[in-house]
Amino acid sequence: MTLRVEYAYWLIGAWLAVCAFYNLRERRWTTAALWAIVACAFLFGDLIKQATAAKTSWPAQAMGIGVIVLGVLAGLRDKPLASVLHEAWDATARLGNKLFLPALAIPIVTLILVLLAPYLVFNGVPLLDKANATLVALAIACIIALIAALLTTRAAPTQAFAEGRRLLDTLGCVALLPMVLATLGGVFAATGVGDAVAAIVGALIPVDNRIACLVAFALGMVLFTMIMGNAFAAFPVMMAGIGLPLLVHKHGAAPAVLGSLGMLTGYCGTLLTPMAANFNIVPAVLLELRDQYAVIRAQWPTALALLVVNVILMAVLIFR
């Protein structure tokens, strides 16, 4: 039997349903509905994809309605979380450095499973889903770490769920932002936003000057990454608009260097934008920073300095 990434998704779906239930019990209706809808994406995601592949579009359309409802729910206020949380228990004994073990079990078990994945093959069937070995390994590591944490702290499983749910509801709909932004990336790609941006950039630059083309490509990667929140979305657009026709074909740039450094130039944009929510906004909320842009403020000088270095590296390395 292969442990497919879908099992991890079902586990997340079940966990989100538990969180919805906690909120339902406390009459936090908006938040309960929010997690219930997201839980559906995980519990029925496989079926929706299969239906779409079979040209049945209503399940995906129903999910689309769910996504729009999520947006509306996210804009509504709910009962404050503090009013429903009970500071019911505290750790009785000081557990000392033993507390680190379950926390470190998440990365370490993930590491071991990923490294062992090629050897964990039984009767020709791999134990971990090959395409998503890291994700499956992370899910297994979370389960093992949870068991270890329960044994170390002697807490009941319900206490772990209550604490995990407290963290999730502290994040609130910010937790959803990465997924929603990636969805927007999909919509932008399907509606030709990228082509329009590339056309505008192409119309603005002197195409005979290779350095001008290079700078336009680099700034386009940064700008488009900032808009999409994701360098992967910007890359095909800027490559199709400027990189391939102008730099590679017209000016003879080395494709391997251009691809690699172009992507990393986009990463400089990722460091600068609130659209890359999982890297820049989620941590601000997780770390309880007062300024939601504090992480971007901490990293913009590195991003700009690296952008300059990247452009110089490209100018030196790609035209040889």
Next chain:
Amino acid sequence: MNYWPLIGIAVVIVGFALKRNPVLVVIAAGVASGLAAGMGIGDLLALLGNAFVNNRSLLLFVLTLPVIGLLERCGLREQAKAWIVGFRNLSLARLLIAYLAGRQVLAMLGLYELGGHAQTVRPLLAPMSEAAAAKDVALDADSRMRVRALAASTDNIGRFFGEDVFLAFGGVLLIQGFYERNGIHLEPFAIAMWSIPTAISAFIIHAVRIVVAQRGLRATTPHSGKPAQRTAP
């Protein structure tokens, strides 16, 4: 060329500037771009639904929350601070630069899911950074926020400028796939190795900035006087 779908970008910029709820803004932008591109309601809904489901993996971190929440309630963050205080010579800069190097090297080996804001920064790195900084300056609310944000930025930079050196990384395969479709055949190795100069530059630049940030903290914050108290057990 239909330029109207660009309206989605305008919705995002205006919505973020007006500080509306970001999830609401982003979904509104998607709907606006879809309608401006002339999509039918049915197609647009299916596009939204499929795109949402296809990006499920981005929410995988919620599985770590029960473990982290439970351990935090039992004092994980306090323990992380206490552990760092035990190392007399470990300053904020040394801690963060060591983390930056470790994160980059692990990401280069394809282990970029090992760190992360939910798994390592909130429960471990942020409290450790505060404890390391508090050894020589008395942290007030402002400088505490700055230290935490610096820790988060270090995690991002370490990950970003390590992962592209890993051969099987999605980014490398995306670059290779793009060229392959356009008739240029490249080995993943040839692409990944050109990430190394940027990886080294990123390490140097951010390490220097960490040192500068530590000096800034020392200059703007009063001395904590901690060493004098160390005589007591």
